[in-house]
Amino acid sequence: MLFNSRLFILVFLPVALGGFLAAAKLGRRAAMLWLLAVSLVFYAWWKPPFLLLLLVSIGANSGFGRMIPRGRFWLVAGLGFNLGLLGLFKYAVLFGATGIFLPLGISFFTFQQVMYLVDVARGELGEVGFLDYACFIAFFPHLISGPIVRPGHILPQFAALRPWEGLRERLVLGTEIFLLGLGKKLVLADGLARFAEPGFAAAARHDPLSLIEAWVALLAYGLQIYFDFSGYSDMAIGLARMFGIKFPVNFNSPYKARNISDFWRRWNITLSGFLRDYLYIPLGGNRQGEGKRIRNLMITMLLGGLWHGAAWRFVLWGGLHGVYLVLHGWVERLGWRVPARLGWGLTLLCVLLAWVPFRAEGFGAAMLFYKALFGGNGVALPQIFAQAVPWLAAYVRVVPVLPYLGDARTLSLPQGVLFLALGWWIALALPNTQEMTRNRRHMALLGSFAFSVQALFFAPAAVPFLYFQF
Template identity: 50%
Template sequence: MLFNSPLFLFVFLPICLVGFRLLARLSWSGALAFLTVASVVFYAWWDPIHSWPMVLSICANYAFGLALIRLRDGGWGGPVLILGVGLNLALLGWFKYAGFFATTLNQLAGFEFEVASSLIPLGISFFTFTQIAYLVDVRRREASEPGMVNYALFVTFFPHLIAGPIIHHKEMMPQFGSRKRASFNEDLAAGSAMFIIGLGKKLLLADPVVKYVTGAFTTSALGEPLGMIEAWQAALAYTVQIYFDFSAYSDMALGLARMFGIDLPVNFNSPYKSRNIIEFWRRWHMTLSRFLRDYLYFSLGGNRRGPWRRQINLMLVMLIGGLWHGAAWTFIIWGGLHGIYLVINHLWREWRGEGKGGALAQTASWALTLLAVVVAWVFFRAHSLGAALGMLAGMAGLHGLSSGSGGVAATSWQGLATVAGLLVISLVAPNSQQIMRLCHPGLAKVADPEHFGRLAWRPTPLWAVALAVLTVISVFSLWSPTEFLYYQF
């Protein structure tokens, strides 16, 4: 079930809101149980058979959590944690990576391993990482027994279940423990506004540029040459597509949660405004960055063992982060590139310091950062390494200015203007956190109050009319909804 589908908008969501509101008046625990069941239904709607890995994972991890709590003062806590984390990784590995590793071994060593193909359960990377973090924190004495219903809701809460944000128990459990003081109407108004902004981004900004992406990347996958114009248009089109697609999902997730009086962590904060890669990863997929830092980078020693060990740790973390996104060499290369970028960025800071420099230096830093991100996105989107290299060859002008390949969506002033316009919007327009800053739509307060002071959402008639118009325009695009790009992870 897609957030941007008529079934979700006009059937599922209204039933959930009404049911939750009515039950909350009678029993807060009953309302949470209802929301948990609704979240499982939301997940199972895709394919009921493939919901069992998530259900079993929740039951197993809850049991491991209880065992770790009871073994805190004994010597068995460590082995139980290793077993729990190992089983989580085994589940993730079997469904998402077994085929990839088997194929790679077959190609490298001449083996003949066969792995039965199966659909990857939706959101398995997200709910696996969420639960691994919980087990680790129980072992660290940073988490207590949550109760089965609260734990199940913590994992399955449908606004974040499929594509994040990756939530933390310390952020969510207190919110499940007691109802919020703010009124239902205030939360519903603020959440609806945030959701509508995200819906508009998805339907009106992200989806229309797909036609400028698919043709060129498919042509490259077929081994046909691309001209510089086609290649750059496709690379930049994907750059803005994934930006607005992920930004839209992040807004809609925050808005949906707020409708139920629950705040999720902010996951997106204008990453293309970054002037270096370190800043980019503080703005892009912020909760994944947090998880990789807290549970992998620090566990490897972080920067406590000298600068060179830090660079190695950064590379390992980003390679794993790339593999987390998908079982393909293209994702590993994408992660490796960002690892190299981060290492260079840290070495540069050690050499030159962290001074901002003048306007020219800041502009050059921004341009270089965006260029590096675009090059990495080519690998992220490409069907194969060969296809990615073909795209980069086209971008470098090795096949001329324009190839005229029939499979490419016609390069036009309209296409170039659309991509350029969206890129400008991503760079100069206020983001959703800034627009909604007065109601604090997420847990992290990231908006800069000094900018766009007058453009702030308030529950006023003017804003109601503006959002109603945006809703009507968006509804006309609902009848052929497309999945969010991060649903595949």
């Protein structure tokens, strides 16, 4: 069931929220039982047999958590259980296994259970009741695609849950955040996909892309994945707030970052925090000299890439970001001062170039796409633009149409370019969701609502979020 579907918005959410408030009249435990029940229904709606896997995982990890204070063996056993489960369903394909279906959200709920076990072993969490633990893992707003929330942040909120307290303000704020996320997904991400997909699909078929087609596809994909994933995160945060739970911010205008470290403090913040606190620092972080710092950083980013999927293209994406971070560290150690605008431009360019293997359908397709980006297939200009800038036509090849420049059935070429420019203006110049809701930018919310309703009711079908595949 998708957050952006009519079924979820018009049926599931009102029933889940109404039942939650009604159950709360009977006490916190009744409200928690209802919340767990609707969360399990939400997960089972996708593929009922995998509900058993989720329940077994929750039950086993709850048991491991109770046993860890008795000895370190139980931590090792718990980590082995979780990583083994994740490896079986997600990574066995790397070693030739076939016929294994990837359970929805397994990367996210596995990481959260790893955090729980480690925090218990560190003494940061006391004993947690099974109902609270099950709700923490299965809570439907974050179950499928995050954010990856810390047990120490969420479990106390469940323990102190008072559904009727501050209800009006909570519903208003939660709805505002949800609507902004819905607008990002339905209007921006799904619209931009029409300009990203033709170019990458052409590279997968080994069709020659021109320089302009490649850059339009890349600029569109950079925005598509940002608005898609940050839109999902906003919707999850808004939904959780309706039920009285505060999720952490997961995106903070990442394309405004002035260096690559700043980018990772703004992009998928909860995953970045997990990789730092549960992988990079335990490996030794930057405490053991420059060589080991680089090793730890590269291991962290390579595994962070592999977390996204069982394909070497994700490892390449993680490796590129690892190299970026290493180079940035050297620049800082040398004391070089990079002007703010230059730093921003270089960071954005590096991030966009790294999206190529992340999106491309294989290493060969990525290399062909890079070739097109750097003019290896020549520069062609559509006739409609050549007429507007005749001086440029003398230096490029003029063609009637560029076949991979977006979806001409939906928007004309000038309209498509304006839509792409609008997307980048929103990402770079406008306030983000936190800033809008903090200052109650009601006009932005009204616009998001109006366009989202139009897309919701007139789109043929809800488009899944990109991060569902991870």
